[in-house]
Amino acid sequence: MNKIILALDVCDFKKAEKLIRETSSYVDVYKVGPMLFLRFGREVVKMIKDSGKEVFLDLKFHDIPATVKRSIESAKELGVFSLTVHSTGGEEMLKAATSVENRPRIWAVTVLTSQITVPQEVIKRAKLAKTCGIDGVISSPLEIGLIKKECGKEFNVVTPGIRLAKTDDDQKRVSTPEAAVKEGADFIVVGRPILEAVNPAEAAKSIYGSIMKD
Numbered sequence: 001m002n003k004i005i006l007a008l009d010v011c012d013f014k015k016a017e018k019l020i021r022e023t024s025s026y027v028d029v030y031k032v033g034p035m036l037f038l039r040f041g042r043e044v045v046k047m048i049k050d051s052g053k054e055v056f057l058d059l060k061f062h063d064i065p066a067t068v069k070r071s072i073e074s075a076k077e078l079g080v081f082s083l084t085v086h087s088t089g090g091e092e093m094l095k096a097a098t099s100v101e102n103r104p105r106i107w108a109v110t111v112l113t114s115q116i117t118v119p120q121e122v123i124k125r126a127k128l129a130k131t132c133g134i135d136g137v138i139s140s141p142l143e144i145g146l147i148k149k150e151c152g153k154e155f156n157v158v159t160p161g162i163r164l165a166k167t168d169d170d171q172k173r174v175s176t177p178e179a180a181v182k183e184g185a186d187f188i189v190v191g192r193p194i195l196e197a198v199n200p201a202e203a204a205k206s207i208y209g210s211i212m213k214d
């Protein structure tokens with residue numbers, strides 16, 4: 001499976017459809033977050049799956065264990081490939097999440113890439129997630145190597161905060177696609193570098209080319 005996850009951070013169904021058409025040669029997994037899901041829910045998940053692609057449902061669950069467990073059961077019914085929880089929900093919540101049988105892949109957010117932190121905090125949360133049976137973490141490109149070293153190769157590291165050049169926006173811990181993949185990222189989550197490009201298809205193609213070099 002291709003390592004690029006395109007974040008469909010748009011509020012328009014037709015725009016999402018167009019982005020998938022334009023980037024489908026370079027992207028296998030599309031991320032649906034609250035802005036799209038709250039408007040189009042099942043309809044958008046079905047559209048992506050009907051295009052032969054996988055859905056990463058990024059609703060970042062963070063609640064009491066029973067509620068998170070039932071939310072994941074609902075996500076499973078949708079047939080999504082992966083979903084997110086917050087690692088700060090704690091051990092009991094993470095274990096409730098992973099207790100769902102035949103569930104989608106669960107990735108735990110360590111520390112948001114818009115926040116500044118120390119690597120030790122990220123590792124602490126990644127290790128807790130792993131102990132609870134979580135499949136991997138969402139982490140900045142700066143901690144990939146350390147997480148792989150501490151949690152093992154099989155533990156997924158999914159990396160947003162991908163930038164092609166220095167930008168002045170909300171992302172604080174960033175890196176290029178090449179560097180993130182070289183460090184060992186299983187997936188890179190890319191939004192604005194593709195969504196806001198003059199030609200999204202060209203941007204996706206260029207990122208794809210840059211990470212397929214090695």
Ligand SMILES: O=C(O)c1cc(=O)[nH]c(=O)n1[C@@H]1O[C@H](COP(=O)(O)O)[C@@H](O)[C@H]1O
Nearest residue numbers: 007111112113138160161189190191192193
């Ligand atoms: O869970 C995420 O996907 C996520 C976690 C995180 O720490 N940082 C982060 O940026 N993301 C998501 O990754 C995407 C990054 O988008 P861009 O900054 O536009 O490339 C957005 O959809 C964010 O919601």
